[in-house]
Amino acid sequence: MAGVRTFVLAALALVLSALGVVDGAMAEGTAKWPGQCVADSATMRRNHFEMLLHQRDDTMHRGERPSDRSLGACLDCHAVKGADGHAVTAADSRHFCRTCHDSAAVRIDCFSCHNSAPGASK
Amino acid sequence: MTDVLSNPTRRSLLAGIGALTLAPGIVLMAPQPADAAATSGKRWGLLIDTTKCDAGCNACVQACGAEHGWSDPTHGRPDQAPKWVRKVDVKDPASGKTASLPVMCQHCAKPPCVDVCPTGASFKRADGIVLVDRHICIGCRYCMMACPFKARSFVHEDIANQRPGTPRGNGTVEACNLCVTRVDAGKLPVCVDACAGAGKGAILFGDLNDPNSAIAKRVREVAPARLRADLRLDTGVHYQGL
Numbered sequence: 001m002a003g004v005r006t007f008v009l010a011a012l013a014l015v016l017s018a019l020g021v022v023d024g025a026m027a028e029g030t031a032k033w034p035g036q037c038v039a040d041s042a043t044m045r046r047n048h049f050e051m052l053l054h055q056r057d058d059t060m061h062r063g064e065r066p067s068d069r070s071l072g073a074c075l076d077c078h079a080v081k082g083a084d085g086h087a088v089t090a091a092d093s094r095h096f097c098r099t100c101h102d103s104a105a106v107r108i109d110c111f112s113c114h115n116s117a118p119g120a121s122k
Numbered sequence: 123m124t125d126v127l128s129n130p131t132r133r134s135l136l137a138g139i140g141a142l143t144l145a146p147g148i149v150l151m152a153p154q155p156a157d158a159a160a161t162s163g164k165r166w167g168l169l170i171d172t173t174k175c176d177a178g179c180n181a182c183v184q185a186c187g188a189e190h191g192w193s194d195p196t197h198g199r200p201d202q203a204p205k206w207v208r209k210v211d212v213k214d215p216a217s218g219k220t221a222s223l224p225v226m227c228q229h230c231a232k233p234p235c236v237d238v239c240p241t242g243a244s245f246k247r248a249d250g251i252v253l254v255d256r257h258i259c260i261g262c263r264y265c266m267m268a269c270p271f272k273a274r275s276f277v278h279e280d281i282a283n284q285r286p287g288t289p290r291g292n293g294t295v296e297a298c299n300l301c302v303t304r305v306d307a308g309k310l311p312v313c314v315d316a317c318a319g320a321g322k323g324a325i326l327f328g329d330l331n332d333p334n335s336a337i338a339k340r341v342r343e344v345a346p347a348r349l350r351a352d353l354r355l356d357t358g359v360h361y362q363g364l
Contacts, residue, residue: 060255063247063306089282113256113291115284 037077038068045100048074052110071114079118090116165231165250166300167330167358168314169337169346170223174324177222182325183207185316186226189301191285192275204275206298207313212364221364224313224325226298227252227273228349229358235265235274243295250330250358251302256294265295270350273297330358 037044038051052071058064067073078096079087088094090111093102097116101108110116187193192204207226213219229252235244236252243259246252254265254274266274274297281290287303290296301311310327317325328337340346346360 056257060253060257061245061247063249063302065303065306091282112280113284113289113294115282115286115289117283119286 071110072119075116076118087118163331164248164329165331165358166305167229167250167328167337167360168300168311169326169328169340169360169362171324171326171362172221172223173363174322175222175224176322177209177211177220179222179320179322180209181316181320181322182224182313183209185312186298189285189312190288190299191281191283191290192296199278202276202278204277204296206273206275206296223361223364225271225273225349226313226359227269227300228271228355229298229300231356231358233355234268234270234353238264238268240264247302251300251305252297253299253302254295254297256289256291256296259294261293261295263295269297270353270355 039047044051051069052074055066055069056071059070075096080092080094080096082088082092082094090098090108092098095116097108097110184193186207190206192206207224209222210225211220211222213221229246229250231246231250233244233246233252236246239245240262241258241260243255243257244252244265245255261276263276266272266276274295276295277290277292280292284290288299301309301313304311311325314325314327317323326337326340328335330338330341332338340362341360344362346362347364348357348360351357
C-alpha cells in the first residue's frame with residue numbers, strides 16, 4: 001500500500017513538474033519523512049485547511065498544542081531548502097504551500113502573522 | 123510620569139488601592155472561583171513586588187521584547203511602536219512614596235477588552251489568560267480604548283521573521299499573552315525569568331486558584347494591591363508594596 005502511495009505521489013510530482021506547476025518542491029519536501037504525514041496525501045490535499053482551522057481554534061482557545069498537528073510541524077516537515085542551503089520562506093515561490101496555492105490562485109493568509117520558515121512558527 | 127497611569131489615572135490608581143484595603147474580601151483573600159468554562163481550574167497570575175523593583179531596571183521589558191519580537195527597531199515608528207509591557211514610575215502625592223513597576227495586560231477576570239470586542243477576538247482562556255485571537259481580529263481597536271491599563275498595541279506595519287511561538291501581523295491588536303506558549307509548555311513567562319536573572323526576583327508567577335501555590339500563599343500573606351481595583355475587574359496581576 002505504501003509502495004503504491006509512493007508511486008502515485010512520485011507520478012503526481014512528475015506530472016505536476018512536467019506541467020510546470022511545481023519545480024520539485026513537493027517531492028523534495030515530503031521525501032524527508034515519506035508516509036509520515038498526519039493523514040494520507042489525498043486527505044491532506046482535500047482537507048488540510050479544515051484540519052488547520054480546527055487545530056487553530058483548539059490551540060488558540062483551549063491551549064491544545066499537539067506536536068504533530070501544529071502549523072509549525074507542517075512547516076518543519078515540508079521545509080524546502082533554497083540554493084543557499086537555508087529553508088525558503090513563503091516569499092519564495094518554491095515554498096511548499098505556495099507550490100499549489102500559486103497555481104490554484106488561493107491566497108494564504110497564515111503567513112501575514114505566522115513565520116513561514118521551519119522551526120519558527122508554533 | 124507622562125504615562126496614562128501617572129495623570130488622571132494615577133489619582134484613580136491610588137484611590138483604587140484605598141478601595142482595595144476597604145474591601146479586602148472581594149479581591150484579596152479569595153481567588154476567583156474557576157470560570158464556568160474552565161477545564162483546568164487554574165487561574166494564572168503574577169505577583170510583582172514593587173519594593174524589589176528598581177526604577178533603573180528594564181530587564182523584564184527587554185526580555186519580553188526580545189522573546190516576542192515587538193521591540194525590533196526595524197518595525198514601527200516610535201509613536202506607534204507596540205508595547206506589551208512598560209515600566210511606570212508612580213508617586214503618592216500625600217506621602218511622597220515612590221514606586222517603579224512593570225505594567226502589562228492585567229489579565230482581568232472581567233476584562234473590558236472582551237466586553238467590547240465585536241468579533242470575539244478578545245477572549246479569556248479557561249485558565250484566566252486574556253488573549254487576542256488575531257485570526258478573527260478586525261483591527262477596530264475598541265479593546266485598546268476600553269483597557270484602563272493601556273496594555274494593548276496595534277500593529278501598523280507588515281511584519282516578517284516573527285519570533286518562535288509569537289505570530290504577529292499587520293492590522294491586528296496585540297498585548298502581553300503571559301507567554302502562553304511557554305506556560306503551556308510548563309515554563310515561566312520570560313519577564314519572570316529575566317527579573318530573577320537581573321537579581322531582583324520581584325515577579326512571582328503561579329496559579330492563584332491553587333491555595334498551596336507560592337503566589338496564592340504570598341497573596342494571602344501580604345494582601346497586595348491591584349491597579350484600578352475600584353473598577354473591580356479582578357485583575358490577575360498583583361502589586362505588592364504599592
